[in-house]
Amino acid sequence: MATRRRSGRRPDPNEEAFNQAEKRAYDHPMFRPLLFDGYPRARFRWVDDEELAEARGWARVAGGGEIVVDRRRRADAEEWYWVITHCLLHLGFGHLDGDPARRNDPAAVAAACLAVARFQLDARLGRPPRPLPVPLPGGAEERLAADWRQRGVPPEYLDCGVGGHGSDLVQPVAPARRWVAPPVAGTRWQTWPERFAVGLAAAASAAVEAAGTPKPGPNGVARDNPWERARRWFVSSYPLLGALAAGFRIVADVELARSWEIAVAAVDAYAGEIYVNPLRVLPERQCRFVLAHEMLHAALRHGDRVAHRDPYLWNVATDYVINGWLVEMAVGEMPDGLLYDPQLRGLSSEAVYDRLATDLRRHRKLATLRGPGRGDILGHGAPGPGEARRGVDLDEYYRRALTGGLRYHQSSGRGLLPAGLVAEIRVLDEPPPPWDVQLARWFDERFPARERRRSYARPSRRQAATPDIPRPGWHRPEEEERRPTFGVLLDTSGSMSARLMGRALGAVAGYATARDVPAARVVFCDAVAYDAGYLPVEEIAGRVRVRGRGGTVLQPGVRLLERADDFPADGPILVITDGECDVLRIRRDHAFLVPRGARLPFSPRGPVFRMS
Structure with missing residues (x-):
């Protein structure tokens, strides 16, 4: 065949x-x-x-x-x-x-x-x-x-x-294509020779890396590069941001800018690096403005202050505030197309965010330095050796750099600074209150203490100097009163240590007892939610028997409390977890008690108390 x-x-x-x-x-x-x-x-x-x-x-x-x-x-x-x-x-x-x-x-x-x-x-x-x-x-x-x-x-x-x-x-043998505008206003496309120069530098760096020797240059860019000249200007001529500029590393890498979709610049506060797109041509004065913008993002910890807010809209709000400060201080020259509104002068980032939140659809089209729809504040996902370079705590480093720069700026008479910027730097100089104090304030807001009264019906012990004079004693009237309660959602997964649960439950029980909360609804949750019902608050820390110790899925516990008939619809819930959980659909204001340094895989709407 x-x-x-x-x-x-x-x-x-x-x-x-x-x-x-x-x-x-x-x-x-x-x-x-x-x-x-x-x-x-x-x-x-x-x-x-x-x-x-x-x-x-x-x-x-x-x-x-x-x-x-x-x-x-x-x-x-x-x-x-x-x-x-x-x-x-x-x-x-x-x-x-x-x-x-x-x-x-x-x-x-x-x-x-x-x-x-x-x-x-x-x-x-x-x-x-x-x-x-x-x-x-x-x-x-x-x-x-x-x-x-x-x-x-x-x-x-x-x-x-x-x-x-x-x-x-x-000459071109085909009709010219329609001209495409740069992604960020105020910039221009690089010419063929300028792009070839970037590629030639990248090829040289690749050859040096292949040879096993470190990259030339302390900051990843040539000394005559406008970005590096702008960084050196801060170190030598602008004391407020000089210490920050000395500690940041500028990364100008074409492949990195393309993969992370960086139009002009972005910053990673944890790595201590500012990423710039070498294909975007800016004068040195505009480079100063961009670098100061990104350094203030990192030093004021805008990435960690997002809390329950929309991350991109929060990024846009902080851009408005920072650009207003820099224009007022005349730091460099603001590139065209950046977010700036003189009517927002003097407002905080939180106030600007509240204004922007009224029209989410329109404001999501605004562009940061990274481009439209993308925030220029990068998080932990950005690789880099910056954290290993620091020998002090990250918060401590930024606090020292800004507060020291502010003192030197004012002592040398370098000019006035915006009141909002000075106020935020002053806040950095004051350590945050301990977690137990924050938890106590949370109890004070939601569970006001019962008022005690003096009465002669229950006289106090008479004084020895005047034994014939009776004095009224303190007492609380015995009357029916509806007292508020709260829910405790305890993460009992294997990653939660007994010490952490003991400290958290002890603090919760102590503050609840001091405010006369009769009982709390306790739910243990790992892979399955275990309802312990209402327990007297004085017994929460001493007689609670932990169930489970498997994986962590907290959403069933949240749903159990929200659907319980004997739990008030507006009752607050205190979630105790180490952050290794998957709570993603939070529909009411909850408070979270977590270890210091833990990162929650969601955006909480309520306060977060970090145990030291």
Whole structure:
């Protein structure tokens, strides 16, 4: 029986070789900014080009970044890699910028191709499909072009390019694409040479890392970079933020900015790093404004103060406040398009948030320095060695840096500061009240103490000096009175230590007894919710028998209390957990008693008491 022939065409070896070379160019850090970032981007068109075929060329490049490749020319992967990188280097060297008449100047085109070929030979970017004269002449490209205009281009240097007998540089052969605005107003797209410079620096850093030596530069960017100059300006000339600027590290990485979708800048307070997009060009004065903005985000701990609020809307509110301060202090120059409203002057971040919360749909379209719909305050998820660099507590470091800078700023007479900023720095200088004091205040707000009265019906002990004078004694009237109660949702998972539960239950029982709360509804919860019913508060800490000790799913316990007929609908609930839980749907104001440093996997609406 005859065998059936396989369907489909056989793969073209020439096309496979081109695809390998194209992928190799996309993976090279030197050419990544030209192919991925900015506008326009370099792109390839695999076509049948009669004009290119007649000139016996492989490819040509246009100013819009389009590279036309003749599919009929044969080459291996190394030769195609030479052709592709040759066209990309024309863009990176700026040969298609400036005067369009240069593309029709044979001397200028020949000198440009020669300069690109010398770079390719030095960097070992593939193998030329046509043998080149050895050695290639040295000298500057402009000098060679001027010399060849007078004496004529030597014949052996006419074919150093990849466009054949014609020019490698042509006008766009396809209609120009619609112009795309930058994601953040006030910035511009980088030119081809600027993007190539970023890629060249990335390739150099990659080569240094591959060699096993550390990256050059203390802050990840060159000393003459505008971001680094702006950081040094704070250290030398602005004492309020000088200590902060000295402790932060600026990270300018194209791949990181692309993966985290950072349009201009973002900050990670835990890593002590400010991430900037090197493809966004800003003057030095605007870089100062952006750096001061991100440093204040971190130092004022805006990421930890979000509490029950929407994280992005809270980020927007703090942006309004910080930008207002910086404009008032005249720190640098604010880039166009940032969040600023003079009518919000003097308001706190919480007050601005309350205003924004009235129209969530409209305000979610506002853009931070990271871009529309994305906050520039990063959390624990951002990698980085910053936390290991610090030898003190993070809160202590930011507190010292800001309060010390404020004292030096005021003592040296460097000018007035916004009252709101000074007030927030003063708050940082005062340590927060202990957790048990905060818990006691919570009980005072929800369970007012019963009023005691003096009465002669129960006289007090008479004094020895005046035994004939009776004095009234303290007593509480014995009358029916409806007293409030509360619920206790105790996380009894295996991660909760007995010491933590003992301290928490002891404090709860003590404060409840002092405020004459008769009983509390106790629910133990791990994988299953166990209802212990109403227990006298004096017995909570001493006679409670813990059930469970499995995993942690607290939502059934919350649902049990909310649906209980004998529990008031507006009754407060105190959740005691170590943070390793999955409570995600909280519909009323609950209070949380957690260890210091624990991170809750949800946004609580009520207060959080952190046990030290």
